[in-house]
Amino acid sequence: MFRRAVPILKGISLIRITTRGFNETRAAYTATVKQPKQTKAMPELNFGKLFEKIDELRPQFIERLSKAVAIPAVSADESLRPMVVKKAHFIKGELEKLGFQDIQMKDLGVQPGPVEDPNLQLPPVVLARYGSDPSKKTVLLYAHYDVQPAAIEDGWESEPFKLVIDEDKQLMRARGVTDDTGPLNGWLNVLEAHRELGMDVPVNLVMCFEGMEESGSIGLDKLIADEAANYFKGVDAVCISDNYWLGTKKPVLTYGLRGCNYYQITVEGPGADLHSGIFGGVIAEPMIDLVKVFSSLVDSQGRILIDGIDEMVAPVTEKEMALYDKIDFTLEEMNAASGSETCIYDSKPDILMHRWRYPSLSIHGLEGAFSTQGAKTVIPSKVVGKFSIRTVPDMESAKLDKLVIDHCNKVFKSLGSPNKCKTELIHDGSYWISDPFNASFTAAAKATKAVYGVDPDFTREGGSIPITLTFETQLKTNVMLLPMGRGDDGAHSINEKLDLSNFFQGMKTMAAYLHYYAASDEK
Numbered sequence: 001m002f003r004r005a006v007p008i009l010k011g012i013s014l015i016r017i018t019t020r021g022f023n024e025t026r027a028a029y030t031a032t033v034k035q036p037k038q039t040k041a042m043p044e045l046n047f048g049k050l051f052e053k054i055d056e057l058r059p060q061f062i063e064r065l066s067k068a069v070a071i072p073a074v075s076a077d078e079s080l081r082p083m084v085v086k087k088a089h090f091i092k093g094e095l096e097k098l099g100f101q102d103i104q105m106k107d108l109g110v111q112p113g114p115v116e117d118p119n120l121q122l123p124p125v126v127l128a129r130y131g132s133d134p135s136k137k138t139v140l141l142y143a144h145y146d147v148q149p150a151a152i153e154d155g156w157e158s159e160p161f162k163l164v165i166d167e168d169k170q171l172m173r174a175r176g177v178t179d180d181t182g183p184l185n186g187w188l189n190v191l192e193a194h195r196e197l198g199m200d201v202p203v204n205l206v207m208c209f210e211g212m213e214e215s216g217s218i219g220l221d222k223l224i225a226d227e228a229a230n231y232f233k234g235v236d237a238v239c240i241s242d243n244y245w246l247g248t249k250k251p252v253l254t255y256g257l258r259g260c261n262y263y264q265i266t267v268e269g270p271g272a273d274l275h276s277g278i279f280g281g282v283i284a285e286p287m288i289d290l291v292k293v294f295s296s297l298v299d300s301q302g303r304i305l306i307d308g309i310d311e312m313v314a315p316v317t318e319k320e321m322a323l324y325d326k327i328d329f330t331l332e333e334m335n336a337a338s339g340s341e342t343c344i345y346d347s348k349p350d351i352l353m354h355r356w357r358y359p360s361l362s363i364h365g366l367e368g369a370f371s372t373q374g375a376k377t378v379i380p381s382k383v384v385g386k387f388s389i390r391t392v393p394d395m396e397s398a399k400l401d402k403l404v405i406d407h408c409n410k411v412f413k414s415l416g417s418p419n420k421c422k423t424e425l426i427h428d429g430s431y432w433i434s435d436p437f438n439a440s441f442t443a444a445a446k447a448t449k450a451v452y453g454v455d456p457d458f459t460r461e462g463g464s465i466p467i468t469l470t471f472e473t474q475l476k477t478n479v480m481l482l483p484m485g486r487g488d489d490g491a492h493s494i495n496e497k498l499d500l501s502n503f504f505q506g507m508k509t510m511a512a513y514l515h516y517y518a519a520s521d522e523k
């Protein structure tokens, strides 16, 4: 086992104690899913000065976030690609000001797959280091600087790319505040707090910030493989802060994600959009065919109707069932987060299992169809429907693609339409599940306790971070997910927010995590 002398840190007092018992959830996981490892000695640290400094730097931190979210870095919108690149340069500038070294803007080349512009350049991956002390552990911090699309017309209370502080609700609102610009800034701010205090950063840092996460992390797999033995050499642990608490009160650490296979169906026929009075009833309409294919994919209870998918899903065991009841979560929190009472399930285990360990199929939208107000009597000549499947153990991406494409082709053929239909994968990213008992999770649990005074729940998440498994396999390291925001933050939705308390407590948790991980006698 790797042993390391515990560093005496400037400004931090150190008392060695033994880790107390795991919380209930963790104990259940230990008892049912994994063989327990021995609890290890873990130092108790005092973060008084560091936490005070994080609070004190509030104006600077808000200012940095305000500048970052003002850049509409929407990776899914080809016309906004220059903005994604602009945000990469903004981050580079901040890294330079903070004294990061070896800053590199990694070019990923031209974007493959279905794109309007065949020469569209992928945004750069921003790499940077802080420290290269061989006596310290090295932590890679990943976050993404791109964001989901947002427009005031969608129903936002304020301009989505302008940071608004709601003093009454004690929250910040803007696209990206919780996903993932807020957490990305969090790491920069943690570094700034150390520098302001003249405090030693207890680990070497390697930053990896990408600009295509919201579009499937295209190009990043190869970069990680290429840099595993180069820029990323010597990384001991990867920490990703790009997810959320399950609910609104209890902090969590995340040890599982669903994957995501994203598809498009193109149906085309007439040479141009047509008058429905002249052509309606006499030509085959692409939109009608698309709706038929869409309706064959999933039912209103969320059941996927494509043959062969259920058989790929790992069966639920009795041991696993025991985990769900212990998680701190309610149907009311689910309803509050969705702003409705539209949940298909009413029991906590059903909700959690359908979020975490069963696949789901969502229909997202379509290109090419009339979509504004009014009553335009047009027959669209070409429509492109978008849907995705969240994948879970043990679904294989390539096998799933074949089932999906064969299904769509079969249904379209059964329509007897003279139109053309093509179903293709736009991008995929694997599911991920980890052991939540390694030194990195233990350090994050200690950090959470130090900041929030409670042990975190250990949860999985229904969303996807495509690159998680790649980091784990290519760098042969543990990956730990440390969320900053809450389950009701409205990521990908209108009025995305981050509670001020989550921003500041989140940064304290990040900082404490680095110190606990540095002081752990294990990697």
Ligand SMILES: NCC(=O)N[C@@H](Cc1c[nH]cn1)C(=O)O
Pocket (backbone or CB within 6 Å): 179, 180, 213, 214, 215, 216, 242, 243, 260, 262, 429, 463, 464, 465, 466, 491
């Ligand atoms: N915060 C993580 C997140 O929002 N991830 C996206 C990633 C994605 C995009 N396309 C496929 N996966 C998500 O939708 O889960």
Ligand SMILES: [Zn+2]
Pocket (backbone or CB within 6 Å): 144, 179, 180, 213, 242, 243
């Ligand atoms: Zn994200």
Ligand SMILES: [Zn+2]
Pocket (backbone or CB within 6 Å): 148, 179, 214, 491, 492
């Ligand atoms: Zn996202």
